[in-house]
Amino acid sequence: MxxxxxxxxxxxxxxxxxxxxxxxxxxxxxxxxxxxxxxxxxxxxxxxxxxxxxxxxxxxxxxxxxxxxxxxxxxxxxxxxxxxxxxxxxxxxxxxxxxxxxxxxxGPFKPGRADSDDPYGERSDRARLLAGAETLNDGSRRIGDSTRIALETENHGADILSTLRGQREQIENSRNMLQSADGSIDRASGTLKGMIRQMYKQRFILSGIGVFFVVLVLFVLYFKLVRH
CATH class of the missing domain: 1.20.58.400 (t-snare proteins)
Known part of the structure; x- marks a missing residue:
């Protein structure tokens, strides 16, 4: 080859x-x-x-x-x-x-129709042009309907977006409130811990005072009873 x-x-x-x-x-x-x-x-x-x-x-x-x-x-x-x-x-x-x-x-052209007695018969050029115009009008109406539906859909979408924005703001506000609550809880927890420490400290001091008085009473009794 x-x-x-x-x-x-x-x-x-x-x-x-x-x-x-x-x-x-x-x-x-x-x-x-x-x-x-x-x-x-x-x-x-x-x-x-x-x-x-x-x-x-x-x-x-x-x-x-x-x-x-x-x-x-x-x-x-x-x-x-x-x-x-x-x-x-x-x-x-x-x-x-x-x-x-x-x-x-x-539409198809049929020879001889233009020579008929009715020059505007259903198959005449005028009838075909009118049919074509009607087809174009139908197309225009369909385009108008499609445009209207598109606008309605756009408006509906805008409403949905607005609702979503509102919900997002609510979520953000709730999150901020939770963060504030967490801060308050942390502060309250710190305060409670401080109070507990203070309570244990006071308890230790009171216990020491109690022991001191018991020792003091025993010491006094010892001198009164034993040294006489």
Missing amino acids: DETPTAQFDAYENDFKHLISSISDKLEGSGKNLLGEQRKAALRKVEIELDEADDIVSQIELELQGIPQSVKAPYVNRLKQAKADLTKYKKLSKELHSQAARSDLL
Whole structure:
């Protein structure tokens, strides 16, 4: 298998030409006579093939970089032609998509209706335009409803945020109160400890005084009873 840059270029170019031929047939050949869903399906297939053709053109550009400068000129022209074909069918595909969209909006045109006795029949251009205007009005109403719902949701969200802020403030106030209570409890605990120490100190002093008086009484009794 020939793996030279020019051989790869030719292979990618052949693939591109095959895709372009298929696209051309769907847009300008037999596919042009398709109607309704068949036409839509053909246009969707064209979009896929155009993406594939775009990728192939990118590959062709890469292969062009490896072709020797002495023989590069004709390959540059062939790449330009491929890009021109791709641009042409992309534009044509976009136009046909737009036509299909307008056809869906205004409804199918039936030959001969414009020559009927009633120029404003239900299938006349005026009726189709009115139907299109009504569709646009419905879309506007839906957009208005969506906007109203979004605003209501935003207001509801704002109320929720306001409630959450209030609850956060209450929690912060409660936390501050708890911290103050902890401080008060610590101070009260210190006071109680001081009172307990003072109580033990007073008890020790009273005990010492009691012992002193007992010793004093015993000493007095000793002198009165024994020394006489």
